[in-house]
Amino acid sequence: MAASLEFFFFVGSTYSYLSVSRAAELARAQRVELIWHPFSVRTLMREQNNSPFVGKPFKLRYMWRDIERRAARFGVPFTGVPPYPIDPDELANRVATLAAMQGWCPVFVQAAYDAWYLRKQDPGSPEPLRAILTGLGKDAEACIAQANAPEVRDEYLSQTGRARELGIFGSPTFVHDTEIFWGDDRLEDALAWAVAGAPGRVGAA
């Protein structure tokens, strides 16, 4: 695995559900190492005055329909619009950060998204979060305590700072060197770039 691709995401980003469900398998098929980075897209959006859906009902309605259609296209389960927004204290994101530091980020984030999209729960609220962690064989209370401690908070801030420096403004964003690709619909382009260092020319693959 020579090639690698950084996957910046926020648990609570709607389109990131598709990437969380797709990226690991696609990366594996292309022998690309995928490096998962939870970050606070909410902080960057606030800083950049970038609210893609707040107060924009037409765009919001389209977004859910688009995700439903894309999910069907990719064979990803979609069972109706989940609660939105979620994780107001970004606790699920800090647990994801802890998981990234300890090597179990993909399974936690997939479980968090399944809780959100399929069971319509907020994975940042205590009960669902404990159930997810217990389901993964973790000590839920210990994980939550660690997610609230300075070491994890600092790492979360640090990845958010890296995202800021890279010019990231949304989630998901895929990064190879300094090249950034925003959106689940750029996942294939990002993987092609990580492999070849160039756009994957249509028809030339």
Next chain:
Amino acid sequence: MAASLEFFFFVGSTYSYLSVSRAAELARAQRVELIWHPFSVRTLMREQNNSPFVGKPFKLRYMWRDIERRAARFGVPFTGVPPYPIDPDELANRVATLAAMQGWCPVFVQAAYDAWYLRKQDPGSPEPLRAILTGLGKDAEACIAQANAPEVRDEYLSQTGRARELGIFGSPTFVHDTEIFWGDDRLEDALAWAVAGAPGRVGAA
């Protein structure tokens, strides 16, 4: 040609350059009739408080880079960032509306985008606009007079009204019945939908 797809666009939308350069050939290959509708996305964006790039320098910088990469991917010429925004009076869009009413919309809009993206001109300003029209064998002054007359203004307003009713919020948007697809990156999905009335399942095409 049983299937048809409506192509709502605004001359001045950056990503629409890719669709204007790609859509006709892709539609032809799938035997889909493509119906070109210039509309005032600017009016709808104002109404919907939806300014995707104003005051968002990171997102703006990314947008140009993304278009450059996507153009390379599709074999569409890209020679650097063109002037932006353009067509403040929406004259090029009203000429496009006249062209749609008279059956020469695709060639005019491609020429307008070539002037904008490749020669770095505003196709809505008098000199480039006259040159484009003359190059297409049209009487430039007569076309501009018609584009400023009530019949064309009314048609432009009418298509903008249809876009509003369909829930459109950006350009380009592709419409089949009431199903809308926003963005050049949904062109393939929209064509698949027009043909099959369903998402084009990956791997099942």
